[in-house]
Amino acid sequence: MFRSICSGIYRTTAVLFIATAPFLASCDKNGTTDPTPVTPPTSGTTTTPGTSTTATPGSNTTTVVASVSFIAQNTSLSLLNAAVLRAGLTDEINKANITIFAPTNEAFAAGGFADAAAINAAPVADLQRLLRNHIVNSRIDRSAIPTGVNTTYQTTLANSTISVYKASISDISVNNGKITQGDNPTTGSVVHLVSRLLTPATVNLTDLVKSNANLSFLAAAIARADAATQAAINATSSTGMTLFAPTNDAFKAAGYADVAAIQAASQSTISNLLLYHVLKFSAFSQTFQNGADVATAQGTTVRTNVANGKVTILGKGNGTSVANVTTADQVASNGVVHIIDRVLMP
Structure with missing residues (x-):
């Protein structure tokens, strides 16, 4: 009986020893176990905007929502939210x-909408035109915008474009505003916050000039120019136009005492002079580069200079006397006007 009990004990001990062998084998001389392998943190995953969520390493998962929900949830866009609701868009x-x-x-406040009450008092049709001028019918992330080029995009407002210029990924101009927070993904789309309203124009370059009494000499010069020059200034192109607009005093300083003097001048002289004030693309003032030579519609170049936030333009025939941009970024349906205090001489 005693032998039977002992035999059972020996067998049990042997089984326990064999079962614990892997544990004993993993112990070092000090009796500690090897550390359990740890999977290193990954870089996180990003789901294509509009399909689900975006995960950022070390943060909670953020749900990508529809554009209107994104706008409604952003306190800095409360006036835009009011405009969207008022416009029914x-x-x-x-x-x-x-x-x-x-x-x-x-941006809304600077554009004349102080609060939601001002937006709700605006005509619905006007708000619809305004908002549609802020929408492009394709997804454009900041990385997709060409660098160092004035790029024009057609908006969902018929026959209306906006001009975008990217100096760097963190410095992108949209008309006379800037992208302040870019690449916000929404359901299938993207939202860029901008610092200015992109107000659609209602008149072309010539009509904009005619509406300013201080540009009546320039209006007379356009009327005096040949048909080809008038067509160039009034053209609607995919890239837009830029017109440097000398004031009446600028024309007087250039030797044109009055409108009659302009009307009496050679048509070819006036046409050549006007085309020297035209660029064949929309260029807002903050996109001008210091020391850049820019081709005009006349065929030769003007030089742009930028210092301390001020823009000046130098014509080849102006010696060292620059034209100051006194009023910038006047938006027309086919481009942009910058009022200057000197006639640019070819």
Whole structure:
């Protein structure tokens, strides 16, 4: 009986020893176990905007929402949210594969909309035109915008474009504003916050000139120019136009005492002079580069200079006397006007 019990004990001990062998084998001389292998942290995953969520390493997962929801949730876009609701454009703004340039509350205030009450007092049709001028019918992330080139995009407002210039990924101009927070993914689309309202124009370059009494000499010069020059100034192109507009005093300083003097001048002289004030693309003032020679519609170049936030233009025939841009970024339906205090001489 005793032998039977002992035999059972020996067998049990042997089984326990064999079962614990792997544990004993993993012990070092000090009796500690090897550390359990740890999977290193990954870089995180990004789901294509509009398909689900975006995960950022070390942070909680953020749900990608529809564009209108994104706008409603952003306190700096509360006036835009009011405008969307007032205009009844929720469905348009929630579309996939679009780009929304979203004006901040400060942009609306600078554009004459002090608060939601001002927006709700505006005609619905006007708000619809305004908002559609902030939407492009394709998704454009900041990385897709060409660098160092004035790029024009057609908006969802018929026959209206915006001009975009990227100096770097963190310095992108949209008309006379800047992208202040870019690449915000929404459901299938992207939202860029911008610092200015992108107000659509209602008149072309010539009509804009005619509406300013201080540019009546320039208006007379356009009327005096030949048909080809007038067509160039009035053209609607995919790239837009830029017109440097000398004031009446600038024309007087250049030897044109009055409108009659302009009307009496050679048509070819006036036409050549006007084309020297035209660029064949829309260039807003903050996109001008210091020391750049820019080709005009006349065929030769002007030089742009930028210092301390001020823009000056130098014509080849002006010696060292520059023209100061006194009023910049006047938007026309086919381009932009910069009022200058000197006639540019070819």
